[in-house]
Amino acid sequence: MPLPNTCRLLTRKTALEDMRVEEQPPPAPPAEGEALLAPELFSLTTNNVTYAAYGEAMRYWDFFPSGDEDWGLVPVWGFATVIGSRVEGVEVGERFYGYWPPATVLRVQPDKIGAHGFRDATAHRQALPAVYNQYFRCTQDPLYTPETEAFQALYRPLYMTAFTLADFIADHEGFGAQRVVLSSASSKTAYGTAFCIGNAFETVGLTSQRNAEFVAGSGCYHRTVTYDALRDLAPDTPTLYVDLSGNRDLRAEVHGHFQALRYSCVVGSAQTTELPGQQDLPGPPPTFFFAPDQIAKRMAEWGAEAFGQRLGSAWARFHAHVSDPQHDLLQVKTGEGLEAARAIFAQLLAGEVAPREGHVIQL
Incomplete structure (x- = not known):
């Protein structure tokens, strides 16, 4: 034919x-x-x-x-x-x-x-x-069901990043941080990461006023803060910044405000299509997170089967959370x-x- x-x-x-x-x-x-x-x-x-x-x-x-x-x-x-x-x-x-x-x-x-x-x-x-x-x-x-193809297409690649990013943070004991602040907190990768972090650290969803209600209702963060209220967060709490917005001005504000910034992790560009570029910033240099590197590390340490089992178990919990009508995600x-x-x-x-x-x- x-x-x-x-x-x-x-x-x-x-x-x-x-x-x-x-x-x-x-x-x-x-x-x-x-x-x-x-x-x-x-x-x-x-x-x-x-x-x-x-x-x-x-x-x-x-x-x-x-x-x-x-x-x-x-x-x-x-x-x-x-x-x-x-x-x-x-x-x-x-x-x-x-x-x-x-x-x-x-x-x-x-x-x-x-x-x-x-x-x-x-x-x-x-x-x-x-x-x-x-x-x-x-x-x-093991992650496939015919009736959830749309859910898988939407979340599976993002959740792989979220799962490995949360694992990367845990693998380094949060770089000494007590709090993880995630920008573009309404994005699927951001709230997936916060969900995977769970109670290991305080998670703060940084978002716009327009999306604040959604982020607060997601059930993934301990606290929701709008961009204009960033400076309400205590500057001396050891903090890890997860940059999913790619916003250079916001990154500069974060680095300037958090005196105890332990790590600055660049993950995505939800708010811009500009490359991160060099910035003269106080604190640790922004470092790009590349999920395949952490996957390769864990595959070598855990083996493919154990990695798949951990991912599958975490995926099932996340699917149940997103599917819960009370979150309306x-x-x-x-x-x-x-x-x-x-x-x-x-x-x-x-x-x-x-x-x-x-x-x-x-x-």
């Missing part, structure tokens, strides 16, 4: 608000050792804004080369179905969770195929972090097609998506 025409969503690397949907001819059938997968459901969150903002510095543009150095494909997380395969162990019709381009097809070279999935051995991806090259077979994935919004994806990404760039909204795209 001939394969259908394809399309993809391109983003101008130097002007992220400039996006276009490009149609392409049908892909060539898979060669020996190749498989074709069709992404069908993926999420769009501020995490994708971070991928675009740090696309050059962190090599996110390199996962799915567009063939045009001025335009890139912002990676997304979600589900795809095999539409062609010449690889034993990867069958047409199977469904996989993983890291995809915003496009209707991806060509892969499955390697290390096992019951739980495969690794893409395509040459250009081998120098990139291995965690992004893993594809999980839904029928064998999630309203899933489904868009159809890549034009809808373009519109949602533009809203994310402009900061116009309400924190309760979780946007998924169905292709």
Whole structure:
């Protein structure tokens, strides 16, 4: 059966608000050792804004080369179905969770195929972090249930960052801090991190006046503080700052106010698409957190099975928390097609998506 025409969503690397949907001819059938997968459901969150903002510095543009150095494909997380395969162990019709381009097809070279999935051995991806090259077979994935695909697409990549960030903080005994302050506290990664930290430290959600009620009602933080009330927090309490906003002015205010700042952790860019850059700041230098490094460390220390068990147990607790109606944390919004994806990404760039909204795209 001939394969259908394809399309993809391109983003101008130097002007992220400039996006276009490009149609392409049908892909060539898979060669020996190749498989074709069709992404069908993926999420769009501020995490994708971070991928675009740090696309050059962190090599996110390199996962799915567009063939045009001025335009890139912002990676997304979600589900795809095999539409062609010449690889034993990867069958047409199977469904996989993983890291995809915003496009209707991806060509892969499955390697290390096992019951739980495969690794893409395509040459250009081998120098990139291995965690992004893993594809999980839904029928064998302990985190998968068919009825929660939207929830998984939205939270799973963010929760992996949240889980490993909380573990990183615990691994270093909070760098001597007693309090963890998280900016952009209404973001899914922020409140997921606070949930994982639990009562190990006091967690403070730093947010806008508009989102303060949402953050306070999330059940994830010990305290909610608006940006204009930052200076109400005691400056001499040993503090760890988790920067999910990327806001340079806010970072400077945090460093200037907290005399006992123990660590400054840059995680995302929910409020900006500018790279962190150098700032002459008092206290510890802002340090970028890269989740794959902590994952690799724990995989080596705990082993893959133990890591998976800990993650799965924590994921189940988080799913129950988010699903609890008393917290009202999630309203899933489904868009159809890549034009809808373009519109949602533009809203994310402009900061116009309400924190309760979780946007998924169905292709």
